Amino acid sequence: MKRILIPVMLLFVLIISACSNGSTEKKTDDSASKESKSGTITYQSETGPVEVPAHPKRVVLLSGFTGNVLDLGVNVVGVDVWSKNNPTFKNELKDVAEVSDENLEKIIELNPDLIIGLSNIKNIDKLKEIAPTVTYTWGKLDYLTQHIEIGKLLNKEKEARAWVDDFKKRAQATGDEIRAKIGEDATVSVIEAYDKNLYVFGNNWARGTEILYQAMNLKMPEKVKEMALKSGYYTISAEVLPEYAGDYVILSKYEDADTSFQETETYKNIPAVKNNHVFTMTGNGASFSDPVTLEKQLKFFKKSFLGE
Structure with a gap:
């Protein structure tokens, strides 16, 4: 009798267990469905x-x-x-x-x-x-x-992370190409003409600074680092512009900005100006740091530095 009883009881336990699991799975599915239907x-x-x-x-x-x-x-x-x-x-x-x-x-x-x-x-x-x-x-x-x-x-966290990972790889690769072309020690300044003022920027104040300095690892002139890295930006005059100009200059210009400084001998004698190493981008819209803007700026830097 014992040989017959044990398998029967075991079968009974398995049936109960299966029913229990089925009930649990149904509850889980119902719960997930309810959460989905809540819409939040x-x-x-x-x-x-x-x-x-x-x-x-x-x-x-x-x-x-x-x-x-x-x-x-x-x-x-x-x-x-x-x-x-x-x-x-x-x-x-x-x-x-x-x-x-x-x-x-x-x-x-x-x-x-x-x-x-x-x-x-x-x-x-x-x-x-x-x-x-x-x-x-x-x-x-x-x-x-x-x-x-x-x-x-x-x-949409998955989609956001996918873009971030892809952008970082592409920006870094472009930075490697740029440094190989202009030299590891070449410096880049980001300067903006807005209204009647001139500004120089650190490494996290839009205008492509995040791409150039963080993603591409390009170098910032020491004077810019001293005055703008911590605060994010620094107001300068046209007279001291040569002190802040790197070997290459990204010049962000607003349509209605006063650009008379570009007609001065001080500006014309800046090495980056003489060597045609000034790349001008539209100031309107450059103050954003979102994917749409960053993609546009990355394309601009590739064309400016590499001719691509």
């Missing part, structure tokens, strides 16, 4: 957890990040004035409304399901009543980590 995810923002749409369809941007959202293929219905006037996004934002943190009525009309901005925007509490609102402190994250965070927010 919890994003861990710098101010705490925020319930946001799992697949946002109407995003309002109040402080940039426009290129990040566009690159991830998410629909934008409203943007700040700087984004709207950015020529880089001209086609993508053709039919997108211009909004501000002070014009709440306009934002309500757009019926957004997600609002993104910097931590210093106005009316944050009122904006939260319109739609889930997530803010970031400018400069708290580096330019690539910021894109990954936007990816997490939009439930």
Whole structure:
């Protein structure tokens, strides 16, 4: 009897176990389905957890990040004035409304399901009543980590990380080619003409500085390093421009900027000017550090330095 009883009991246990597992799997599937049907995810923002749409369809941007959202293929219905006037996004934002943190009525009309901005925007509490609102402190994250965070927010972290990894490889490879051509010790300055002022930039103030100094590992003139690396930028006069000009100069110019300094002998006698090592890019839109802008700048640097 014992020989018969043991297999029968064992069979009974296996059946019970299988039923139990099937029940557990069904509960897990039901739970996942329920979470999916809820249509939201919890994003861990710098101010705490925020319930946001799992697949946002109407995003309002109040402080940039426009290129990040566009690159991830998410629909934008409203943007700040700087984004709207950015020529880089001209086609993508053709039919997108211009909004501000002070014009709440306009934002309500757009019926957004997600609002993104910097931590210093106005009316944050009122904006939260319109739609889930997530803010970031400018400069708290580096330019690539910021894109990954936007990816997490939009439930597209995988896509964001894929772009970051690919961009880093391509930028580094381009940097290797550039250094091989101009020399490991050659210096590069990024200077901007805006209104009546001249600025020189460190390694994290857009205008392609992140690509040149961080991704490509090109060298910065000592004077620039001394005055602009820590603060991000430094205002200079046309008279001292030669002290900040590297062997190569990236000159960012706004359309309405005062460029009379380029007619002076001081400017004309700068070695980079004499050697045709000044590469001019459009200032409008250069102050962004998103994937769309970075791709455009990488292409510009490849053409300027390598002729590609």
